[in-house]
Amino acid sequence: MTADPFTRWRDLVLSARSRRYEAGRDLAFWQTKAADYDDSQPALPNTVRWLSQQLRGAQSLLEVGAGTGRLLLPLAEGVPHVTALDYSPEMLARLQAKAPPPNVKTVCCPLQDAPAHVPPHDAALSAWSLAYQPDLRSALNTIRQLSRERFYLLEDDGIGSPHVQLRRSLAGNPKPGRATLLREALRALSWEYGVQHITEQRELILPNTPALLALTRLPLLENEVLDALEPYLTRQGAGWRYRWTFEVTVLTVSALIRADLGAVQ
Numbered sequence: 001m002t003a004d005p006f007t008r009w010r011d012l013v014l015s016a017r018s019r020r021y022e023a024g025r026d027l028a029f030w031q032t033k034a035a036d037y038d039d040s041q042p043a044l045p046n047t048v049r050w051l052s053q054q055l056r057g058a059q060s061l062l063e064v065g066a067g068t069g070r071l072l073l074p075l076a077e078g079v080p081h082v083t084a085l086d087y088s089p090e091m092l093a094r095l096q097a098k099a100p101p102p103n104v105k106t107v108c109c110p111l112q113d114a115p116a117h118v119p120p121h122d123a124a125l126s127a128w129s130l131a132y133q134p135d136l137r138s139a140l141n142t143i144r145q146l147s148r149e150r151f152y153l154l155e156d157d158g159i160g161s162p163h164v165q166l167r168r169s170l171a172g173n174p175k176p177g178r179a180t181l182l183r184e185a186l187r188a189l190s191w192e193y194g195v196q197h198i199t200e201q202r203e204l205i206l207p208n209t210p211a212l213l214a215l216t217r218l219p220l221l222e223n224e225v226l227d228a229l230e231p232y233l234t235r236q237g238a239g240w241r242y243r244w245t246f247e248v249t250v251l252t253v254s255a256l257i258r259a260d261l262g263a264v265q
């Protein structure tokens, strides 16, 4: 019998060799990653556009795990009160260094403690911030508690790039996708939600073939790597332009308690 989505999520989180499910290790990771986080992440213009439309009329927005503000700062242009919550002081320092407008407030605390520090906002957002939370049920309940009307969960199934997809299929041990598990968890909770898939593009410029091979870390010969990734590669001088599209899954969850569903815990 397949385990329930919360157990499968927990098993997935606890399978991480990095042990970032221990808060101290995750915080140490973000301490060193903060400086190059923005450069290592793709821009998400289509996701920002979609969310901005959805947030029209909202008076307040809370992002839990806001990081450097990649999503929150552009969204703050359309929402009067915005709170960026994160437990990594280094990530929030990067956000602050971008001189956010006065309607953006930062709060440095773990999601688990947030209800003691932050009032409910009209909308809440969690984008790739639950990946190392073993107790998904508790994390979702906390986000719901902080949302007056609705919240948005952004995730993907971890197969964003062609080389990671290929590496996983060669290894033959596909892990369950986080976006899929989140949907199953919401269903298990009987929470009302909608699903949106948003296509984004990623482009990397690699100065030469060794750099491409180092990035892809595929257990294949050079010509096999080039063959497999051929649809995504364009020659650029001595190197390559490597471009692909990937999908962001947005789950929009209603935080309103419907009489026919009863109070959902």
Ligand SMILES: C[S@@+](CC[C@H](N)C(=O)[O-])C[C@H]1O[C@@H](n2cnc3c(N)ncnc32)[C@H](O)[C@@H]1O
Pocket: 030, 041, 064, 065, 066, 067, 068, 069, 070, 071, 085, 086, 087, 088, 091, 109, 110, 111, 112, 126, 127, 128, 129, 130
């Ligand atoms: C992958 S980054 C995503 C940042 C941002 N949402 C984005 O999409 O660019 C995850 C962020 O969540 C934060 N985070 C992870 N677990 C957290 C927790 N329990 N409480 C508060 N922040 C947390 C990390 O510090 C990190 O800044």
